[in-house]
Amino acid sequence: MKEGFRQSMAWLHTWTGLVVGWVLFFMFVTGTAGYFHYEITRWMEPERPLVEALPTSGRDAMISLALDQLEQRAPHAAHWQITLPHYSPVNRGWQNFEIRWEDLPEPGHDHGARGNATLNPLTGEHQESPPVRATGGGELLYEMHYRLHYMDLLLAYYLVGICTLLMFMAIITGVITHKKIFKDFFTFRPGKGQRSWLDAHNVISVMALPFFIMITYSGLVFFDTTYMPAGMAALYGPDRESRDRYFDDLYAENHDHQAATRPQATLAPMLAKADQAWGEQQIQSVFIQHDTGESPRVEIQRIHIDRLRWYDGEKLAFNATTGEALPTGPYGTTTSRTRQIITALHEGRFAGPWLRWLYFAAGLLGCAMIATGLVLWTVKRRRHQTLPGHDSINMQLIEALNVATIAGLPLGVAGYFWANRLLPVDLAERANWEANVLFLLWGEAFLYACFRDIRKAWVEILWLAAAAFALIPLLNLLTTDKHLGMTLTAGEWVLAGFDLTMLGLGAAFAWMAIKVRRRWLSDISQGTSV
Amino acid sequence: MSALCNRMFSDSARYRWAVFSRVVAAFVGGYVLSSMVLLLLSLILPLPQAEAIATSTMLGFILYALIIIWAFSSKRLRTVWLGLLIGSLACAPLILWLMPEGGA
Numbered sequence: 001m002k003e004g005f006r007q008s009m010a011w012l013h014t015w016t017g018l019v020v021g022w023v024l025f026f027m028f029v030t031g032t033a034g035y036f037h038y039e040i041t042r043w044m045e046p047e048r049p050l051v052e053a054l055p056t057s058g059r060d061a062m063i064s065l066a067l068d069q070l071e072q073r074a075p076h077a078a079h080w081q082i083t084l085p086h087y088s089p090v091n092r093g094w095q096n097f098e099i100r101w102e103d104l105p106e107p108g109h110d111h112g113a114r115g116n117a118t119l120n121p122l123t124g125e126h127q128e129s130p131p132v133r134a135t136g137g138g139e140l141l142y143e144m145h146y147r148l149h150y151m152d153l154l155l156a157y158y159l160v161g162i163c164t165l166l167m168f169m170a171i172i173t174g175v176i177t178h179k180k181i182f183k184d185f186f187t188f189r190p191g192k193g194q195r196s197w198l199d200a201h202n203v204i205s206v207m208a209l210p211f212f213i214m215i216t217y218s219g220l221v222f223f224d225t226t227y228m229p230a231g232m233a234a235l236y237g238p239d240r241e242s243r244d245r246y247f248d249d250l251y252a253e254n255h256d257h258q259a260a261t262r263p264q265a266t267l268a269p270m271l272a273k274a275d276q277a278w279g280e281q282q283i284q285s286v287f288i289q290h291d292t293g294e295s296p297r298v299e300i301q302r303i304h305i306d307r308l309r310w311y312d313g314e315k316l317a318f319n320a321t322t323g324e325a326l327p328t329g330p331y332g333t334t335t336s337r338t339r340q341i342i343t344a345l346h347e348g349r350f351a352g353p354w355l356r357w358l359y360f361a362a363g364l365l366g367c368a369m370i371a372t373g374l375v376l377w378t379v380k381r382r383r384h385q386t387l388p389g390h391d392s393i394n395m396q397l398i399e400a401l402n403v404a405t406i407a408g409l410p411l412g413v414a415g416y417f418w419a420n421r422l423l424p425v426d427l428a429e430r431a432n433w434e435a436n437v438l439f440l441l442w443g444e445a446f447l448y449a450c451f452r453d454i455r456k457a458w459v460e461i462l463w464l465a466a467a468a469f470a471l472i473p474l475l476n477l478l479t480t481d482k483h484l485g486m487t488l489t490a491g492e493w494v495l496a497g498f499d500l501t502m503l504g505l506g507a508a509f510a511w512m513a514i515k516v517r518r519r520w521l522s523d524i525s526q527g528t529s530v
Numbered sequence: 531m532s533a534l535c536n537r538m539f540s541d542s543a544r545y546r547w548a549v550f551s552r553v554v555a556a557f558v559g560g561y562v563l564s565s566m567v568l569l570l571l572s573l574i575l576p577l578p579q580a581e582a583i584a585t586s587t588m589l590g591f592i593l594y595a596l597i598i599i600w601a602f603s604s605k606r607l608r609t610v611w612l613g614l615l616i617g618s619l620a621c622a623p624l625i626l627w628l629m630p631e632g633g634a
Binding site for chain 1: 561564565566568569571572573577578579580581582583584585586587588590591592594595598599602603625629630
């Protein structure tokens, strides 16, 4: 292609990065927010009481009440699950007393309908959760990073896959292009225009390089047989049913089940054994299943402990008829476990608070890497902009997309939170409108950038984003009773943390606005371009 | 090579076609070849079938990336197309030979 390996890789890096940079930026912004999606949802449902725990009764009594409900509600279930009230480190919040079940599948189906209900621990009656405003919450924001929005799911998966593959390529070729990856890590030459942008791009990219490689590759692995179906389609078949058969084989979930029933053996000795093994208050749930051809089984699951595959925590299994202990594990084969670990790394659900913030920081660095890369592309070419020719139109378009996405999309995200507080509670399709506000602001930022002097557009939209984020705690104070003054004194760190993070983001955008403005003002006075 | 490059640059349309051809070779041709290789791998890995497929599919992305890099770094465009074609064609009879009877 061009002279030499490195040059051709630089070319590939530039173009793969540019083609999908804006979509990737969107994926990184929404995906990074996703690492706190429970916390964001909590903030977006201010009606929820601070203390969500219901008064509990004795464990054996609760389990008995739950079994009554399950017998009534799910007489033909493939499994029953009873979750005892506890603090869940995975969902990072209080988990109330709850039953879950999955009905036996209809003929020709792989899974039956699923159901769940929160129960009152004292009576066993269905416990209505307090009414909250309709909101997409953090969940919708997080889902956008792989489902996009306003489009067919499968199309979104393919688009996301192409973007992810190109990012994977951009990362690999970026490393190859980089001759002095270690030395450049310590190199930053500020105030030197293009050189500084390149240094910034390098430093940011190298800083979280392992994260970027992990996150893109694991993103592909999530949809592996969707993106590269050759092996599965040829050996199992291309249709949905074959896909289900493939995953059942892979995760050894191909048992047929008999309807779950109340265990004949008493559960109390089984629970006591769990207490003995793990200590008091360590039981998360009781799971009841009857594989065809085997005796019915009771599994007692421990509350999540630190491990990547968080859902395969420790458990004890018992024969539900005789009460005798059954062996458990090993869970999965090397292959299925490898795949699970790759995807678990991506989701980071196992991560405690510190690691979670590190994930968040790495995600923000990803946004910064893409943003600096996109800016670098324009800065490199801006000096040719004055030349006559058709390229200047493309250049303007790219500049406008850069402003609209790098400054305007965060503005849209702030708008998403504003909409949550300001849209009337009884508005039809309210949750959709929150998302519409996000995309409307993004779109308007683009239109604005198309018709405004690009330098002014940068400064103005950055300031707007700064104000939109920084004022969120104030908005929260005016519209709810769960504001910083209250949450900080009550030690409600989930809610307070959200407001404080918004202040931090506001400060970050203000800093960027000041930098850009100063830079361009001095340039204009010196008569040079950036 | 330098002469070839110069000629490409002097003839902008020709250069663009060459780039287009290479992009198609890398991304489409590369996809076909990596799919063939991963299917072949699914057949020869000494693992239960579903696991062999999962392993080779996960490796498939890495293979695809390597093929794309090779397609862009290779000096001659013709080598790229020939390599992709020969690679894919070489896989085909092996796959047919190894495919289990009555496979989907």
